[in-house]
Amino acid sequence: MKQSNVTSSGADHGTYASYITGFILSILLTIIPYYIVVYMDLSSGIKTLLIVLLALAQLFVQLVFFLHLNTRSEKGWNFLSFVFTMLVVIILIGGSLWIMYHLRVNMMI
Structure with missing residues (x-):
C-alpha cells in the first residue's frame, strides 16, 4: 500500500499543558x-473598567487556548473570519445604540 503525504492546514490541537494553562488562566x-x-x-467606574479589561x-x-485561533491555522482564514464577525457585531451593536439614543432624544419633548 502506498501512503499519501497529506498535509493539513487546519487548526492544530493544543497540548495537555496548553489546556491546563488555559484552564488556570480562565x-x-x-x-x-x-x-x-x-x-x-x-x-x-474603576470597577467597571477593571471587569471589562479582565473580560477581554x-x-x-x-x-487562543481552547479555540486555537491564530493566524497560522487554515492559512489565516479562521482569524480573518473572526475579525469580520467581530466587525459585523460591533457595527450591529453600535448602530443599535445609536438608533436607541436618537429615539430617546427625539421622543423627550
Whole structure:
C-alpha cells in the first residue's frame, strides 16, 4: 500500500499543558473580578473598567487556548473570519445604540 503525504492546514490541537494553562488562566480571570467586586473598595467606574479589561483578557484566553485561533491555522482564514464577525457585531451593536439614543432624544419633548 502506498501512503499519501497529506498535509493539513487546519487548526492544530493544543497540548495537555496548553489546556491546563488555559484552564488556570480562565479560573484566575474569573476569580479576580469577583474579588474586585466583593472585597475592594473602589469607585464603580474603576470597577467597571477593571471587569471589562479582565473580560477581554478572558475572551483572548478562550480564543487562543481552547479555540486555537491564530493566524497560522487554515492559512489565516479562521482569524480573518473572526475579525469580520467581530466587525459585523460591533457595527450591529453600535448602530443599535445609536438608533436607541436618537429615539430617546427625539421622543423627550
